[in-house]
Amino acid sequence: MGKKVNIIITQPPYGKEDAYSAIPMAASQVAAGNEASLIFVSGGVHSIVSGQKTGYGDLAVWFKDVPTVEGEIIKNIELVSFFALDRDIAKRGINDNEIIDRIKKISLEELTDKILEADVNLVF
């Protein structure tokens, strides 16, 4: 039987692999018959800013660019429900018009209910 799964990301993009790698984990949960929500909190909310660009330098040296977390979100936006904690977005000065389309803002109260309703909560 499918489970309700929340994957909560507390870590910012790029400094650690966590945010990038949590997204395919959520998508695979859906592929296996579960219902997955991915929620960005704390420094994790930096992942929801649109217009991300990566690149360490000359591709002749680096072979390939680090993929963007934004690209991974957009790739999976049909499969996974994406949320971000409103107070953590505000704290970091991220405006509504900077947020990737279809990522919903969620209050702490709503997040608490969501955690209680879920079968599984995984925190990165």
Place this chain on the structure above:
Amino acid sequence: MTEKQLTIVSINGPYRDEGVFTMIRLAHAAKEKGITLNFFNYLDATVIAHRDQAPKEFPPIETIFGNIVKKGLKKPKADAIACIKCTDARGVTKYQTEGVIIGGLYDLGEWTAESDKTILIG
């Protein structure tokens, strides 16, 4: 009554912090209680089961982890999967200890659906 099943997702490598030791202590305690275990080693945790570890001053993680998996051939069962994208990235795909299967995130999705509880230890 069917046996209880616990899936443990690990994301950290051994030694730098205590997380993996905590995970193994927890797994051992669960096994003693007769709980079926599924280990999903993701990201740096794919180094947990890397062969030939020989730390001078710490318990050998691979041996302890491998023993839990090997003893899980009987009830309670203990299975272990290492994520292939992560093992390939770290060059450890061919060096996993006996009993660890190379798999993917879809396997974790199936384990999550089947298990009574799924936890992530970071």
